[in-house]
Amino acid sequence: MDYLLTDEQKMIQELSHKIAEEKLRPVAAKYDQTEQFPWDVLKLIADADLFGLFIPEDYGGMGVSVFNLCLATEELSRACGGIAVCYAASALGTFPIILFGSEEQKKKYLPDLAKGAKLAAFALTEPEAGSDAGSIKTSARKEGNYYILNGTKHFITNGGEAEVYIVVAMTNKSKGARGASAFIVEKGSKGFSFGKKEDKLGIRASVTSELIFNECKVPAENLLSKEGMGFIVTMKTFDMSRPGVAAQALGIAQGALELAVKYARQRQQFAKSISSFQGIQWMLADMATEIEAARALVYASARMIDSGAKDVGRDSAMAKLFASDVAMKVTTDALQIFGGYGYMRDYPIEKYIRDAKITQIYEGTNQIQRNIIALALIKDLAK
Amino acid sequence: MNIIVCIKQVPETTEVRINPETNTLIRDGVKSIINPFDVYAIEEGVRLKEKFGGKTTVITMGPAQAETALREAISMGIDEGVLISDRAFAGSDTWATSYTLSCAIKKISKEMGGFDIILCGKQASDGDTAQVGPGISTHLDIPQVTYVKKIEEIKDNLARVQRLTEEGFDILEAPLPVLFTVVKEINLPRLPSLKGMMRAKQAKISHWTAKDIDADLHNIGLSGSPTNVIKIFTPPAREGGQMLVGDTAEVADKLVGLLKGEVS
Missing domain, CATH: 1.10.540.10 (Acyl-CoA dehydrogenase/oxidase, N-terminal domain)
Structure with missing residues (x-):
């Protein structure tokens, strides 16, 4: 298209x-x-x-x-x-x-x-605070010209390799979600170390690590925006970044489809190339159609953000939700076309399933994306 | 340092098909690329400029579409591109081509106040002659070193380079200006950058005709080419070998027998 x-x-x-x-x-x-x-x-x-x-x-x-x-x-x-x-x-x-x-x-x-x-890396998730981001425990208390951070972030992409971290921490616990603030923390800051490096199912070329803050002194000028803006920073960031995850899912799906088409043409069974079977053809056709629909949604939401539109949460959530679900389905079907060979690591296709899975989970699980979309629908009606 | 890189646009394939009637390459439906060896020449030119400063100019002789190749070279960091294009050049052999390129280089030299190094790929992937680079140096009457795998040093108007040979390499020194043809061992070409691609898109490519470069019409094109192509043909496919099977002693016996011509 x-x-x-x-x-x-x-x-x-x-x-x-x-x-x-x-x-x-x-x-x-x-x-x-x-x-x-x-x-x-x-x-x-x-x-x-x-x-x-x-x-x-x-x-x-x-x-x-x-x-x-x-x-x-x-x-x-x-x-x-x-x-x-x-x-x-x-x-x-x-x-x-x-x-x-x-x-x-x-x-x-x-x-x-x-x-x-x-x-750079973005650090929000904690062992006890995934989808329920409001329950983060990492704290930041102000002392003179510094904030002192304490707590643990985990599952942080680029953790340990990035130099610049955006860390969301509670500056005022009593205010709940309005008591969170975002800080720029540099690698090498005193009291900032890296813990467990995760052994993951997919996206294994990337690094996912634990960040440990132990009386970590961060200069006050590294506060982003104002105290209490932590979750606004987070939401606005995710609104803007979700199409990127969607594009990752889209690329994985597209890559898997290309491999599947190529393999279907090469693979001979019953003295014919398996691409000559309608069963395979229809699978490929569905995969291609779903990918194209995902692409249209991803591109539209990205263009909308670039145009300066204000309320993009719903649309970027739709893009991320749809593209990642398509990626999971397409990669699964692509492996099916490879048959037994596809299950083996000698062939590249199994990696695509493993890489696709995370796109349904990170930067807000797809269930959270649905919450965002539904909430926007209900809010619209209430206007 | 003024550096001139000569490139050629070639079909992107290792299996060139030839029209048996016209004895020319069939280019229809084949994407055009920069001759792979020339990409190393471009990279070396950009590296020399990064090290010594100065200016890099890429030139090619070819049809209007060869401008794409020049822009690609600019996206890798070359400063300027010149397309030498004229119907009069059609049918040029390596002698006429190298003469034409040398005329263009003389013009560039006049405009820039001389040049220091000319870089070419060792040969083109379509013609495989490896004659144009040496031809240019001959027409310009400057030294040449072919198959350069490393430029070791350029100092006091003298270049010391390594020339790849079948046994290893020679170390040679040559005074500037000099022409080098390079082999793929010389560097790892960079990918273009986005900023480079944007610059390349906007770059103005000069178009020069036979008249612009003051070329003698007797030395260019088909009539200026001493080469006569009598016939071009695809060599017959090699026949398959024979696999000897059995244990080592058996195979050895069979092999000796075959070599002596006792068994077939």
Whole structure:
């Protein structure tokens, strides 16, 4: 389908495609097995200026465009959903600074993030606070010109490898959700260490770690926005970042479909290529149709955000929900087409299922996405 | 340092098909790319500029569509592109091509106040002649080193390079200006960057005709080409080998028998 991309957008797509095919695909299995952080590949992505796609020009980027970020993430994810998320997670960690950062904070952090010289990460989730984000326990108490952070964050993408962390902590417990604040915490800060590195089902090229704050001193100027704005920062960030996760899911689905079509043509059974069987053809047709529907939704929501629309929560939630469910279904069907071979690690398709699964879970489970959508519907009626 | 990189646009395939009637390459439906060896020349040119400063110019002789190849080179960091294009160049062999390119280089040299290094890929993937680079240096009457795998040092107007040979490599020194043809061992070409691609899209590509480069019409195109193609054909496919089976002693016996011509 023609999405009427501009020349610049075609360029982003073409370059990301080239990087994905030449640099990601050949190493995808290696990083999946070794779980090493793919710094060498990220360096290439950085050299290609792709980290600049979500950062304003004034701070060394190419201008903030969720749509462009989606194009790049989709293409990279076609080849490796794991490496792609290292890239996209840096956007997640950067959005709070773009949306809520002071001029000084932007000047200090954005240029290095735009160059890809440093990665960012977003730290909200805690062992006891997943979907129920309001129950986070990490605390920040003010002492003079510092905030002192205590607590543990876990399941943090880019944890340990990123230099810049956005950490949400309670500055006033008695105020509940309105008592949370967001801080920029630099790697290497005293009292900030990394705990368990998770051993994951998929996206194994990316790193997911525990962050431990033990009387961690953070300068007061690293507070994002104002005290009590922590959850507003979080919600607005997720509204903007969800299409990126959706694009990751979309890319994984597209990559799986391409492998399935290729395999169906090669694989001979009953003295014919299995692509000649209607049973297989219909599966492929459904996969392609669902992917195209997901793409339309992802692109539309990303374009809406870039246009400056205010209430984008519902739409970005729909994109993330739909694209990730499509990714799970498409990758499952793609493996089915590979049959027994698909179940084996010698073939690349099983990785796509493992990589797809997380897109239904992170940045808000799909059940939470449905809550967001339903709440918007009910609110609209109440207006 | 003024660096000139010569490139060629070629069909993206290793299996070139030939029209048996016209003895020319069938280009229909085949995507065009920069000759893979020339990409190493582009990368080396950009690296030399990054190290020594100066200016890099990429040139190609070809039809209007070859402009795409020049823009791709610019997206990798080359400063300027020149397309040498004229109907009069059609049918050029390696002699006429290298003459034409040398005329263009003379023009660039005049405009820039000389040049220091010309870089070419060792050969083109379609013609495989490896003659154009050396031809250019001959027409310009400057030294050449072919199959360069490393530029070790450039100092006091002297370049020291490694030339790949079948046994290893030679170390050679040559005074500037000099022409190098490079092999793939010389570097790992970078991918284009987004900023580079945008610059390339907006870059103005100069188009030069035979007249612009002051080329002698007797030396260009089909009439200026001393090469006559009598016949081009696809070599017959090799016949399959013979697999000897059995234990080692048995196989050895069979092999000796075969070599002596006792059994077939």
